[in-house]
Amino acid sequence: MATRRAFLAGSTAVVSTALLPPTPEAHAEAGSQLMRDPQLIGIPLSDVLLLGGTVAPGPTGKQALWGASTGKPARLNALDPTTGDLLVSVSLTGGDGAWAVTEAPSGVYAGTYGNAHLYRWSPDSGEIAEDLGLPAPGQTFIWALATDSAGKVWGGTFPGGKVFRFDPATRAFTDFGQAVPGQTYVRSIACSGGKVYSGSYAAAHIAELDPATGTFTQLPTPPGLDTIAGKPVYDLDAYDGRLYARIGSDAPNPLYVFDLATRTWSAPIPEVHGLSVCPPGEDGAVYFIQRGELRRYDPATGENTGTGLRFSGKVQNARSFGWAELGLPDYPGRSVVGTLWRGDMFRYNPATGAHAVLGTKVRKEPIDIQALEAGGRRTLYAGGFLNGGFSAVNTLTGAPTFHRFGQIEAILRDADGTVWIGQYPDARLFRYHPAKPWNSPEYSPEGPPGTPPNPEVVLTLKPELQSRARCLADVGTKVAVGTVPDGNRLGGGLALYDKETGDWTFTRNVVRDMSIISLDAEYGVVYGGASIFGGLGTTPPTRTAGAVFAWHVERGEKLWERELVQGIGAVSAVAVAGGAVWALTGHSLFALNPGTGEVIRRLELGTRNNDGSIVISRRKLYVSVDGALIFRVDPLFPNRDPQLLVNFPHRRLAAHEGFLYFSRGPELYTVDVRR
Numbered sequence: 159m160a161t162r163r164a165f166l167a168g169s170t171a172v173v174s175t176a177l178l179p180p181t182p183e184a185h186a187e188a189g190s191q192l193m194r195d196p197q198l199i200g201i202p203l204s205d206v207l208l209l210g211g212t213v214a215p216g217p218t219g220k221q222a223l224w225g226a227s228t229g230k231p232a233r234l235n236a237l238d239p240t241t242g243d244l245l246v247s248v249s250l251t252g253g254d255g256a257w258a259v260t261e262a263p264s265g266v267y268a269g270t271y272g273n274a275h276l277y278r279w280s281p282d283s284g285e286i287a288e289d290l291g292l293p294a295p296g297q298t299f300i301w302a303l304a305t306d307s308a309g310k311v312w313g314g315t316f317p318g319g320k321v322f323r324f325d326p327a328t329r330a331f332t333d334f335g336q337a338v339p340g341q342t343y344v345r346s347i348a349c350s351g352g353k354v355y356s357g358s359y360a361a362a363h364i365a366e367l368d369p370a371t372g373t374f375t376q377l378p379t380p381p382g383l384d385t386i387a388g389k390p391v392y393d394l395d396a397y398d399g400r401l402y403a404r405i406g407s408d409a410p411n412p413l414y415v416f417d418l419a420t421r422t423w424s425a426p427i428p429e430v431h432g433l434s435v436c437p438p439g440e441d442g443a444v445y446f447i448q449r450g451e452l453r454r455y456d457p458a459t460g461e462n463t464g465t466g467l468r469f470s471g472k473v474q475n476a477r478s479f480g481w482a483e484l485g486l487p488d489y490p491g492r493s494v495v496g497t498l499w500r501g502d503m504f505r506y507n508p509a510t511g512a513h514a515v516l517g518t519k520v521r522k523e524p525i526d527i528q529a530l531e532a533g534g535r536r537t538l539y540a541g542g543f544l545n546g547g548f549s550a551v552n553t554l555t556g557a558p559t560f561h562r563f564g565q566i567e568a569i570l571r572d573a574d575g576t577v578w579i580g581q582y583p584d585a586r587l588f589r590y591h592p593a594k595p596w597n598s599p600e601y602s603p604e605g606p607p608g609t610p611p612n613p614e615v616v617l618t619l620k621p622e623l624q625s626r627a628r629c630l631a632d633v634g635t636k637v638a639v640g641t642v643p644d645g646n647r648l649g650g651g652l653a654l655y656d657k658e659t660g661d662w663t664f665t666r667n668v669v670r671d672m673s674i675i676s677l678d679a680e681y682g683v684v685y686g687g688a689s690i691f692g693g694l695g696t697t698p699p700t701r702t703a704g705a706v707f708a709w710h711v712e713r714g715e716k717l718w719e720r721e722l723v724q725g726i727g728a729v730s731a732v733a734v735a736g737g738a739v740w741a742l743t744g745h746s747l748f749a750l751n752p753g754t755g756e757v758i759r760r761l762e763l764g765t766r767n768n769d770g771s772i773v774i775s776r777r778k779l780y781v782s783v784d785g786a787l788i789f790r791v792d793p794l795f796p797n798r799d800p801q802l803l804v805n806f807p808h809r810r811l812a813a814h815e816g817f818l819y820f821s822r823g824p825e826l827y828t829v830d831v832r833r
Contacts, residue, residue: 391403628640672688773811
C-alpha cells in the first residue's frame, strides 16, 4: 500500500494541468525515435468452419455438397458426397463468411456478411463466383437465402431487418423493406405457394410476404411458446405446404410445424438441432437431427423414428442437407447427405440403414484472433473468433499447438499456472491444466476412453441470461468473470468462481443496464469497465457513457461507479498499476483513485473512439488506441508524457517477457519493448 499512497499524495500538484494533455501530434513527434517495427510471428489458428450450405448439382451435373467456409475471403465449396473430394472452391471476395446459401436453376447463390453481397456460381462461372452486388443499401449481413418456384432468389438482412428479391432474368434487386417493425435481423427465410416467410431475430416473429402487394402479415405465435422475447426464429424451411420453424438458437431448440392450408401449428418437437430440415423423400418424410441423432419425421402422422446415425460433440448442426445418389453398394438409390460445421460429411440410406460420418478435403482457413494471453515461459495463448480454436504459441519459433474449441472471448493464466477460458455462447468458464493432456469431449476429443476433460467446464451462466464470458481476472482464490447478456437484453454481470470449492456467485447489473467487458483486480477488489450495449446491440441503451466500477469481493458490494466520457459507450480496458486504476474509454486514458473513483489524471492518446487495450509489462502500461497506436505510459511518474512505440493496425494486445504481442486478423505480431 505504500506505493499507492505515495502516488496519490504526490499527484495533487499535477491534477489541474494533466487535464490539458499534449496533443497526439506532440506524442508522435516526441516518440519518433522510439518507434518499433512489428515482426510477423505467424498464424496460430486455422481450421474449417462451414456456415450456410445446400445440396445442388456440381460442375459435372451430379449432386454435390455445397458449403460456405469462413476466411478472408470466404469461399464457396462443392464436395463430392461419395469421396469427399473438393470439386469447386471459389472466393467470395469481400465477404468474411456466408450463412446463406441456396440453389436455383440459374446456379448456386451465397449471401455474405461483412459486405452483404450476393454471389452466384454456375457451370459457366468456372473458377470464379460472380459478385452480383449489394441487395439493399446500408446492409452489412445477409443472414438467409431461399429460392421460389419461379427461380427467383430471396434474402434477409441485418441491420435493416429487410427482405429482398433477386431476379436472375433481369439481374435486378427489389427491396421489400423491414419485415417486422423494430426487428433488425431477418435470420431465416423460406418460400412456399407464392408467399415468402421470414423469421426475425431477436424476437420470434414470422412474417408472411405477399410479393404482389408488398404486404407483410405476421403468423400466429406457436402454442406453448411462453415468450417470444430473446427467442429468434433461427431456421425456416418450407416443404409440401408446411413451414418448419426452429425457434431458439444454434443449440438444440423446439421445432414447430405450421400447416399453411389450415393455418395451425403442431405441438413442438423438442431438442432439434439446426440449421435446416432435409427436403422430403419419395415417402413424404423429412429428416432432421434431434438429440444427436438423424431422425425421420412423417408430417402426416407425426411419427418420429431414429435412424441409428449419431453425431458427437457439442455442435451437431447440418449445414448442407439433401439427397444424392452415391453409387455405393450399401447405398442404393438416393441417400440423405449433408455436411457438419468442421467440414465432415454424413450419409444415410433409408433402404438399407447404412450410415457414416466421414472426413472431406475442404481446406482449412486462418481464424481471426479473439483473445491473447501470456502463458508460461516462451508461451503465448491465442483464442479464435467464431469457429474458435485454442493455440499455445512458442514465442521463439512461432510454432502453434492448435486444438479445436469454441469461440473464445477471454483467456487468463493465474498465479498457479492454471489457464481459464471464457467462451461464447452460454457464457461458460473452462479450467485448463497445460501440463495435462488436452481432451475436449465437445470439440476435440483426444486420448483413450476415460481421459478426463481438459479443459473442463466449471461454470455456465446461460441460466443467468448471459451469452459471453467476455473478460476474466484473478482474485486470489477466485476467478472474476465479466459477462455480456444474451439476445437483445441489457444488463451483463459479474460472476465470482471459487477455484477450490467450485462455489460461485453472480450479480447482474453490477452497473445498471451495462455489459462488463474488462476486468482487473488487486487486494480483493475487482475493477471493471462497462459498456452501455447489450448482447446484440439491437436494444437502445438506457445509458450514455461507459463506466468504471470497483467491487469488493468478500463483502459482495459495489464500492463506487463512475461514468467517464459522455457519448463514449464503453470502458474497454482497465488495469491497476502505480497505486491507481487506469481506465480506457475511446482514446482517453484515465487514472482514478482506487478507493473513491476520483479522477486523478486524463490523457488523450489518439483521435478515434475505437475500443482499446491496456497491458502491463515491467511496471509500464502499454495502451492501444485508434486500432493502431500503442503508447507506453509510466504509472509511477505521472508527469512524463506517454511514448508512442507502434503505429500498426491491430486488434488484441498482450505482453510477455518484455515483448508485446498483437493481432491483425488471424496474424500474430510482436515488438521488443525491453528498452
